[in-house]
Amino acid sequence: MEIQKLISHFNSYVALNSEEIDAVTERVTERKVKRRQYILQEGDLCKHYNFIVSGCFKMYSVDYNGKEHNIQFGAENTWLTDLASFHSVKSTSIENFHSGKPSKLYIEAIEPSVVIQIELKDLVFLFEYHPKFNRIFRVIIENNFVELQNRLLQNISNPAEERYLSFLNQYPNLSNRLPNTQIASYLGITPEFLSIVRKSIATK
Amino acid sequence: MEIQKLISHFNSYVALNSEEIDAVTERVTERKVKRRQYILQEGDLCKHYNFIVSGCFKMYSVDYNGKEHNIQFGAENTWLTDLASFHSVKSTSIENFHSGKPSKLYIEAIEPSVVIQIELKDLVFLFEYHPKFNRIFRVIIENNFVELQNRLLQNISNPAEERYLSFLNQYPNLSNRLPNTQIASYLGITPEFLSIVRKSIATK
DNA sequence: CCCTACCCTTAAAGTAGATTAAGGGTATTT
DNA sequence: AAATACCCTTAATCTACTTTAAGGGTAGGG
Numbered sequence: 001m002e003i004q005k006l007i008s009h010f011n012s013y014v015a016l017n018s019e020e021i022d023a024v025t026e027r028v029t030e031r032k033v034k035r036r037q038y039i040l041q042e043g044d045l046c047k048h049y050n051f052i053v054s055g056c057f058k059m060y061s062v063d064y065n066g067k068e069h070n071i072q073f074g075a076e077n078t079w080l081t082d083l084a085s086f087h088s089v090k091s092t093s094i095e096n097f098h099s100g101k102p103s104k105l106y107i108e109a110i111e112p113s114v115v116i117q118i119e120l121k122d123l124v125f126l127f128e129y130h131p132k133f134n135r136i137f138r139v140i141i142e143n144n145f146v147e148l149q150n151r152l153l154q155n156i157s158n159p160a161e162e163r164y165l166s167f168l169n170q171y172p173n174l175s176n177r178l179p180n181t182q183i184a185s186y187l188g189i190t191p192e193f194l195s196i197v198r199k200s201i202a203t204k
Numbered sequence: 205m206e207i208q209k210l211i212s213h214f215n216s217y218v219a220l221n222s223e224e225i226d227a228v229t230e231r232v233t234e235r236k237v238k239r240r241q242y243i244l245q246e247g248d249l250c251k252h253y254n255f256i257v258s259g260c261f262k263m264y265s266v267d268y269n270g271k272e273h274n275i276q277f278g279a280e281n282t283w284l285t286d287l288a289s290f291h292s293v294k295s296t297s298i299e300n301f302h303s304g305k306p307s308k309l310y311i312e313a314i315e316p317s318v319v320i321q322i323e324l325k326d327l328v329f330l331f332e333y334h335p336k337f338n339r340i341f342r343v344i345i346e347n348n349f350v351e352l353q354n355r356l357l358q359n360i361s362n363p364a365e366e367r368y369l370s371f372l373n374q375y376p377n378l379s380n381r382l383p384n385t386q387i388a389s390y391l392g393i394t395p396e397f398l399s400i401v402r403k404s405i406a407t408k
Numbered sequence: 409c410c411c412t413a414c415c416c417t418t419a420a421a422g423t424a425g426a427t428t429a430a431g432g433g434t435a436t437t438t
Numbered sequence: 439a440a441a442t443a444c445c446c447t448t449a450a451t452c453t454a455c456t457t458t459a460a461g462g463g464t465a466g467g468g
Binding site (some may be wrong): 239363364366393394396397399 | 452454455456457458466
Binding site for chain 2 (some may be wrong): 041061063067069105134145146153156171
């Protein structure tokens with residue numbers, strides 16, 4: 001049982017009491033995922049918020065030429081979901097929480113992984129009856145937002161070499177585990193050009 | 205008094221009752237802002253969540269060469285803040301809600317504007333005593349997140365011409381109000397190249 | 409009303425990054 | 439153990455985008 005890792009994760013934000021721990025434990029499910037297995041595919045409704053206990057995933061979209069573009073990686077202790085499909089839109093009825101939009105993204109394991117999944121209705125239950133989770137998830141999504149915004153800023157201001165260096169700097173352990181093709185797709189460049197960038201860095 | 209516009213905005217998510225309306229009204233302040241005036245400057249702590257009632261702002265960072273890079277525009281009925289500086293980090297004490305990080309961004313009016321501002325301590329009060337606001341602000345930030353993620357995806361997958369077209373498509377009224385230099389900075393290209401892109405589109 | 413600052417465009421030359429093609433290396437699968 | 443799929447690099451050519459420079463147009467501020 002890996003649930004303890006999720007509880008520790010929550011505790012790192014705000015300490016949970018035993019009621020809250022029980023409430024979470026009852027409402028999540030653990031799942032083993034093989035390499036190259038999907039936990040979300042284009043066209044599906046995104047039904048889960050996924051906490052990655054171990055392993056690593058990529059979330060990406062596929063363009064009209066069939067090329068993949070990595071939006072985000074997720075390794076240990078991170079959350080991964082397609083909010084555009086998952087999130088609760090304007091609505092008051094429990095039945096209609098989901099955006100109802102089929103996802104345009106894929107979430108695929110790039111290592112054998114373990115995830116803990118929670119459904120939207122259960123998350124909403126936690127928000128309503130255990131308000132501490134409002135705070136926790138607000139901070140989680142705010143941190144994600146800040147990270148995403150920094151990355152966008154990099155993409156509109158810096159050339160590939162700087163973006164690559166700052167990726168190495170921010171995710172040193174990810175960069176060891178990922179093939180360069182995947183990193184190139186994350187940076188928005190071709191693997192061939194990443195190869196040139198790496199060579200240019202090495203000869204400095 | 206423009207507070208009614210904020211209330212209508214909230215009502216578009218979930219209808220507020222009179223208690224909730226009073227609670228908000230007591231805790232926000234209205235402010236007129238002149239063209240070229242800042243409501244946030246680099247180095248400041250970002251103290252407010254800003255609801256734009258009328259006018260238009262740009263949020264941008266300035267790089268080591270002194271160039272501005274537009275992260276986001278904000279016109280009527282949108283929220284603008286630097287979450288990296290504003291947001292509530294891991295902490296339980298009211299006194300220590302802010303991230304404490306000085307902002308790296310500027311928020312500047314590009315038209316004469318009116319904003320309604322709320323401080324973090326007041327927002328936290330609303331979250332705690334009027335839980336409906338948890339829901340509302342979660343949806344607001346989720347919508348922002350999805351928008352940001354789509355934009356990042358565009359930036360790593362599409363050339364400037366497509367990014368420009370989809371900006372025009374998504375923000376038709378903004379594109380009329382903004383000088384092309386500002387749009388170029390938002391797209392991550394130079395004004396000169398935007399000019400070429402526009403010409404290429406026109407001759408099709 | 410004039411002045412200044414800003415704004416848009418064009419063009420020439422340079423650089424960043426894509427594409428195509430090809431070779432060799434290394435895991436995974438069978 | 440062989441076959442296959444994937445991965446990394448190099449090089450040549452091509453395209454997207456930047457830089458520098460310059461000219462003319464327009465709006466805001468004193």
